[in-house]
Amino acid sequence: MSEYRAGNRITLLRCGAEYFPALEAAIHAAARDVYLETYIFADDPSGRRIADALVRAVQRGVRVRVVVDGFGSRDYMGRLLGEIGAQGVEVVIYRPQPRWFSFRRNRLRRLHRKLVVIDASMAFVGGINILDDLNGIGKPPPRFDFAVRVEGPLLLDIVAAARHLWLVLFWSGFRRKRPDAEALAPRAEPCGTYLAAFVCRDNFRNRRDIESGYLSAIAAAKQDILIANAYFFPGGTFRRALMDAARRGVRVRLLLQGKVEYLLAHYASRALYGMLLEAGIEISEYHDSFLHAKVAVVDRQWATVGSSNIDPFSLLLAREANVFVRDAGFAQELHDSLERAVVEGSRPVESERWSNRSLLDRALTRISYSVARRLLGLIGYADN
Numbered sequence: 001m002s003e004y005r006a007g008n009r010i011t012l013l014r015c016g017a018e019y020f021p022a023l024e025a026a027i028h029a030a031a032r033d034v035y036l037e038t039y040i041f042a043d044d045p046s047g048r049r050i051a052d053a054l055v056r057a058v059q060r061g062v063r064v065r066v067v068v069d070g071f072g073s074r075d076y077m078g079r080l081l082g083e084i085g086a087q088g089v090e091v092v093i094y095r096p097q098p099r100w101f102s103f104r105r106n107r108l109r110r111l112h113r114k115l116v117v118i119d120a121s122m123a124f125v126g127g128i129n130i131l132d133d134l135n136g137i138g139k140p141p142p143r144f145d146f147a148v149r150v151e152g153p154l155l156l157d158i159v160a161a162a163r164h165l166w167l168v169l170f171w172s173g174f175r176r177k178r179p180d181a182e183a184l185a186p187r188a189e190p191c192g193t194y195l196a197a198f199v200c201r202d203n204f205r206n207r208r209d210i211e212s213g214y215l216s217a218i219a220a221a222k223q224d225i226l227i228a229n230a231y232f233f234p235g236g237t238f239r240r241a242l243m244d245a246a247r248r249g250v251r252v253r254l255l256l257q258g259k260v261e262y263l264l265a266h267y268a269s270r271a272l273y274g275m276l277l278e279a280g281i282e283i284s285e286y287h288d289s290f291l292h293a294k295v296a297v298v299d300r301q302w303a304t305v306g307s308s309n310i311d312p313f314s315l316l317l318a319r320e321a322n323v324f325v326r327d328a329g330f331a332q333e334l335h336d337s338l339e340r341a342v343v344e345g346s347r348p349v350e351s352e353r354w355s356n357r358s359l360l361d362r363a364l365t366r367i368s369y370s371v372a373r374r375l376l377g378l379i380g381y382a383d384n
Helices: 015-029 045-059 080-086 155-172 209-220 236-247 263-270 273-278 312-317 328-345 351-355 359-378
Strands: 005-014 033-038 063-069 090-094 114-118 122-126 146-151 194-201 224-229 251-257 282-286 294-298 302-306 320-326 346-348
Touching: 005 015, 005 328, 015 045, 015 114, 015 122, 015 146, 033 045, 033 155, 045 063, 045 080, 063 080, 063 155, 080 090, 090 155, 114 155, 122 155, 122 302, 122 320, 146 155, 146 302, 146 320, 155 194, 194 209, 209 236, 209 294, 209 302, 209 312, 209 320, 224 328, 236 251, 236 273, 251 263, 251 328, 263 359, 273 282, 273 351, 282 328, 294 328, 302 328, 328 346
Parallel strands: 033 063, 063 090, 224 251, 251 282
Antiparallel strands: 005 146, 005 194, 033 114, 114 122, 122 146, 194 320, 224 294, 282 346, 294 302, 302 320
16 A cells, blocks of 8 residues: 655545536646546536636647546547547547447446546545536535545655556557656645545555555544445445444444435445444435545544445445545544534434334345345455
């Protein structure tokens, strides 16, 4: 796992209302280089806004490179992405979708991380796609999510990860021109007080780095753990770590998806509630809007913001990126945001009511869990 680096300035950005203005301003201020990775780059008001900023950057001589996932952005290839490509933005598709469906494990290895680097001097990392908060929702409040803006020594690791993926994709396309002949050196001088690590997950050297970071923080917890995660279907090792923490007196709380976005994922996740509640873990389901966050706070001293869900897709298959922060002030700020969401936007899952839920809900939960386990077996992954 990447080392923790001191001297960073890290700004928490809540939802698209804070993220997109900050990202747009950074692109407009770019002098030489903009690099953007995202799972979804949607043709909606927020997507158009960022696309326009990228094109304007190209017009004033900035090199702009965009990598989008071939599955997540499949509906926008010929429209928005085609338009910005025609205007000078270098657009690369990560694992384009084949014309015919094939159920192969490598097809599920997606680019799920959300990462932007501006002039090698500022970066954005988090869970927010280039996607309007209200896209697919239809009414406020907006989708609940987080990102961070990073400046300082942590850029050494973020820029290296971005360049590594771009080089892999560049050479796999058999292009002859050198891709980074005049690459900017990261501006990594200390500019803040935060101790932080940039942690990637891929299918080579960093297969379990994000999960290992979570497990280390959970094992060291002494007072409280608060996790907000959109798609929560952890393996046995992760579940046992949470239950062990609860049994040794740590208050463990989970803020999970309350609205049904994907039927199978929703009910398969709920199949775990019984054992978690029995171990003393508190569960709240977020109903105010769609929960898309992938964040956590431990003892109000350690926090993470990123793209990784706690499910097999994120922890075993996709390219993900999280920032881990060891700072009481940052952890408290994120904790306060999550606490408000628990109090104002969620409903607690009570043990007694859960035990007495309807037969239909029980059946859906049992079937979904069984199907999810079978699918994991088919792609060659067992519950750890």
